[in-house]
Amino acid sequence: MQYRRATIKGGTYFFTLVTYKRQRLLCLPTNVCLLKNVFRYVMHQHPFIIDAFVLLPDHLHCIWTLPQGDRNFSIRWRLIKSYFSRQCITPSQENLSTSRQNKKERGIWQRRFWEHLIRDEIDFKNHLEYIHYNPVKHGLVKAPKDWEYSSFHRSVRQGTYDITWGAGQEIVYDSDIAKE
Incomplete structure (x- = not known):
């Protein structure tokens, strides 16, 4: 079966990338x-x-908007994953699978990533909230404001959220919002 990705020139996309075997090395x-330098x-x-x-320690989520006329997010992810993999600090390399060792891969990322084409403003808002609430969902902090590695504080400065958003409440999302 051929895997197909939804691509639209100038589109906005939600992504999830996960480390190989959920290694907790990203933070x-x-x-x-x-990772900041690689993205830049x-x-x-x-x-x-x-x-x-x-x-997060073993995965990341983000929303990107591509330039008009461009729909090639795959090359961007390939470069990000490749550049990061060559230089990152990793746990012991003992747990790499034989097939990955044979291909000289370092086993930093899962091979694929999840992407979702954002359909409209409601879809954007739902994925934005999912991203910012994710550290709370995973029990890393009690409120989004307490997680350092997030665009939440930028969204607060822009007036999208109050600083107390997501604190002291459980936010439940539809199962189609994200895949981890």
Whole structure:
């Protein structure tokens, strides 16, 4: 079966990327800095807008808007994953599968990523909230304002949220909002 991705030139997309075997390596300070630099570098070569972002220890979610006339998010992710993988700090390499060792892969990321074409403003809002509430959902913090690796504070500055949004409440999302 051929896997097909929904692509629209200039579209806005929600993405989920997960580390290989759910390794908890993304929030190590050195890797956070590296990932920021890798994103900047790729954005310079292949522009896009990051509308929302959250980095968790073993996965990330984000919403991107591509330039008009451009629908190639795959090249951007390939470059981000590749550049990051070559330089990141990892746990012991002992747990890599034989097939990945044979291909000289470092086993940092799952091979594929999840993407969803944002359909409208309601869909955008639902995915934005999902991203910002995700650290709470995973029990990492009690409120979105307490998670450092998120675009939540930018959204507060822009007036999208009050700083107390998502604190002291459980937010439940439809199962079609995101895949982890």
